[in-house]
Amino acid sequence: MAGPDTASGRIAVGAESVVKVYGRGASAVPALDGVTVDFAAGQFSAIMGPSGSGKSTLLHCLAGLDRVDSGQIRIGSTEITTLSDRQTTRLRRDRIGFVFQSFNLLPTLTAEQNILLGLQLAGRRPDRAWLDTVIDVLGLRQRLGHLPGELSGGQQQRVACARALVGQPDVIFADEPTGNLDSRSGTEVLKFLRTSVRELGQTVIMVTHDPVAASYADRVVLLADGRIAGHLAAPDADTVLSTLTGLAA
Template sequence: MDGHAASAVDVVKVYGRGDTAVRALDHVTLDFPRGRFTAIMGPSGSGKSTLMHCLAGLDTVDGGRVHIGRTDLTGLSDAELTRLRRDRVGFVFQSFNLLPTMNAEENILLGLRLAGRRPDPAWFDTVVGTLGLRQRLRHKPGELSGGQQQRVACARALVGRPDVVFADEPTGSLDSRSGAEVLDFLRTSVRELGQTVVMVTHDPVAASYTDRRVVLADGRIAEFSGLGA
């Protein structure tokens, strides 16, 4: 698994039982190299969000194995999975998930503080500066535009220097200009900060910002293009 931030090996995920069972992932094998920006695409019901949830340790698999770096998630306890998600995985969601009573800086640092970790001041400054948030750190979410809120969410995902950032439709709630700003930053975080980003999206414009594109259909890989394809 050297060189891979995350990987899925022969992963199967089934919802339901008997005649109503749905095979959301059907023997998927896929590697996500470090320092790459990968889009997972596909129509509704193709398994793209399920794959992301399994890779991130948010959902369990029914067959196969999932790794973050060298760590096999399939053998971890709930407590170990919680620690792994907290310490080694970053998340960016469509809905921002910011706390309205906290300002931007407090939202960015919340995960680290809950984990009892102190931020690296130089890295914090780099992330905030790259995202153009220095003048917005004292503003609460209600005082920020949608694009600014999503940039705060991106900063929160990156400030702990995770192995991989999972972004689930991160531009889905944004207008085209704000969406482009967020995608530009995610691309910059990969190319200039060395981050690994895996993004679920249905939008081909969003996918055009990435290095690699994986298309799922009926729980299987239907197409794979870009670097490392």
């Protein structure tokens, strides 16, 4: 097992001694128990672990969607654990992209309107050349005028990916992005996420339970019982599956 290969690049996201506890007193459950981990810029990372290992909690804390109880999280040079709610909202809006399992598209807006919604709410104009690149890489040119209900699940998730990318964020967080898709559509989305890293220079951090999905990543971070349990570099599905089986034993 190997840690992140950061010798040739900067750290996009880092966590140091992060603790997150749900509940209080006798009913308190430590979801994250002193997690320290770095994610390199320009890398596709997957976070995996048995059910209840804390992987989604870690993703939400890294993305500023959930507050930690102690420890530090940085996005680039910004320590987000000291930000106010307003500052955190601004950081998520301006520097982070999100792709979720449930797509989260507005049903009354076209694909193009959904893609541009975040920028419009932030009062920003899209970089037209970048927008065209994202649309073409995702194969959405012929679907821009369609409503979400007129698109397949895979197409809807590609729209969600385009929305996450269009603002040129520092990092994209993806929470089970293929969970609601059939295998073919899921493969399309995973190939795009990989392409966005290798050809567009994006940084992607994805939570998944699927060893095949994880095999598209450059690196897998393994969690067990709220702690870092190891790393896999250049993972393949069989290695991921056997490692997860060992963690769950």
